Amino acid sequence: MSIALVKNLFYVDVLAIAMMVLIGFLGTVVCLFSKEYMKGDALYNNFFLNMSVLLTSVILITISDNLVVFLSAWGCCNGMTARLMTHKPSWKAARASGRLAFKNFVLGFIFIATSFILLYKETESLSIQYIVHHSSNSIFIFCALIMLILGAMTQSAIYPFHRWLISSLNSPTPVSAIMHAGIINGGGFLLARFSPLYFNFPKILNVIFVVGLVSALLGSVWKLMQADVKRMLGCSTMGQMGFMLVQCGLGLFSSAIAHLCWHGVFKAYLFLSSGGAAKEERVDLGYPPRLHCFLLALVCGFWGSYLFTVINDQSFFSFDTTCFVIGIVFITSTQLALTTLFKVSFKNFFLALLIATMVAVLYGINVYVFDSIFSPLGFMQPQPLNLLHSSALIIPVLWVLILFFSRLKSEIPDRFLILYVKMLNSSQPCSATVTACHKGYNRI
Numbered sequence: 001m002s003i004a005l006v007k008n009l010f011y012v013d014v015l016a017i018a019m020m021v022l023i024g025f026l027g028t029v030v031c032l033f034s035k036e037y038m039k040g041d042a043l044y045n046n047f048f049l050n051m052s053v054l055l056t057s058v059i060l061i062t063i064s065d066n067l068v069v070f071l072s073a074w075g076c077c078n079g080m081t082a083r084l085m086t087h088k089p090s091w092k093a094a095r096a097s098g099r100l101a102f103k104n105f106v107l108g109f110i111f112i113a114t115s116f117i118l119l120y121k122e123t124e125s126l127s128i129q130y131i132v133h134h135s136s137n138s139i140f141i142f143c144a145l146i147m148l149i150l151g152a153m154t155q156s157a158i159y160p161f162h163r164w165l166i167s168s169l170n171s172p173t174p175v176s177a178i179m180h181a182g183i184i185n186g187g188g189f190l191l192a193r194f195s196p197l198y199f200n201f202p203k204i205l206n207v208i209f210v211v212g213l214v215s216a217l218l219g220s221v222w223k224l225m226q227a228d229v230k231r232m233l234g235c236s237t238m239g240q241m242g243f244m245l246v247q248c249g250l251g252l253f254s255s256a257i258a259h260l261c262w263h264g265v266f267k268a269y270l271f272l273s274s275g276g277a278a279k280e281e282r283v284d285l286g287y288p289p290r291l292h293c294f295l296l297a298l299v300c301g302f303w304g305s306y307l308f309t310v311i312n313d314q315s316f317f318s319f320d321t322t323c324f325v326i327g328i329v330f331i332t333s334t335q336l337a338l339t340t341l342f343k344v345s346f347k348n349f350f351l352a353l354l355i356a357t358m359v360a361v362l363y364g365i366n367v368y369v370f371d372s373i374f375s376p377l378g379f380m381q382p383q384p385l386n387l388l389h390s391s392a393l394i395i396p397v398l399w400v401l402i403l404f405f406s407r408l409k410s411e412i413p414d415r416f417l418i419l420y421v422k423m424l425n426s427s428q429p430c431s432a433t434v435t436a437c438h439k440g441y442n443r444i
Helices: 002-009 014-037 044-063 067-085 092-123 128-133 139-155 173-181 183-193 202-225 229-249 253-272 274-279 291-311 322-338 346-377 387-405 414-426
Strands: none
Touching (some): 014 173, 014 253, 044 067, 044 173, 044 183, 067 128, 067 173, 067 183, 092 139, 139 202, 173 183, 173 253, 202 229, 202 414, 229 253, 229 322, 291 322
8 A cells, every 4th residue: 555655656757867866966066065165154954954855855856746745845845945045044135035035936836836736627636647648738738837837937047037046146155056056957847747748739838938038048148247256157047047948948858858957067066166266367269259260160060060960860951949959059069169269270270170079979969868868758849940939040149249249349339338237237136135244244
């Protein structure tokens, strides 16, 4: 009886295993870092207790097959996150950050709870696996999926639910690391877990694509405006979560999970090493690049994207949503090639081609492996291109504009300055969460 009950409550598939490995790895690294980082803190034991509960609840989310268990673990995870953000209760800014995050999490919890109620009403089952494989295209399912999107947006700091994330940067560094590398990925996992339902509603996938694209663009641009390292990383996380949702909206859930995993590892490293960033010097790559350098970099970009399609057995001129991934490889290869082509020579061009090859091979193998792992779940169902997808062309246009015009010395029109100021203000945290005075900063 007890074994049957456990089977009804939990379900372990390749997605759950991948997430458990990711969380286990990140949790171990963050805890080892925290052992030294939190040494001497009066709430040292309390910190690790809360962190343990947080990591346990995340693992429960990944293996839950019961709506009630999933929702309970989700609420516990977010509650512990808000609690860790207010680790120093005497800090007014920390308390404000925790309250803001908690309000956001409560809103997301309501969205997801509403969705689960609708799913249960339609299927009369609490099993997630039963729901995703035995649901109709009714209005209840449609509304439930919209609620799930809103819940994912609040968790992953997708615009306009982003303010809690960029206002959370006064948290202890280990908390920021696990939050940006793991907790915030919950939105992507939520959509992936219910992805079979979304394939029945292509219009909803278009909605995911649009909200993800908006957040990706805003986060990427806002990141360039920041002077503070942590704030820059916060905006970067927002942008990366937007790109993850874009891939979900394109029907490329396997690519989204791959993005989620590698972003988690990389962002954890960036946060845990952010203390040394102030000592680093920026390298001037000679931007804007000269035209012939840029053209050579484009050659490297085409080579990298072509090699990527060969590795994944895709058509270079794909007329479905996989062309978006090919485009990302092209831009990435070109951008990295530019770092070596600021001075043209045969040696530098060969090095640029080598870099483009490495990007294509590494990312191509990564996508191939994740597609193979998740193929039993049917996560990869590219959608036919439509007019809405053409809005993604703003990404290469914005990239070229930033590349060539971000450092112009000529006078900038007032309307662009006004837009810049508005965007800069929009990217700032809530004033109550900013520590303006460091007096008593270390007091418990």
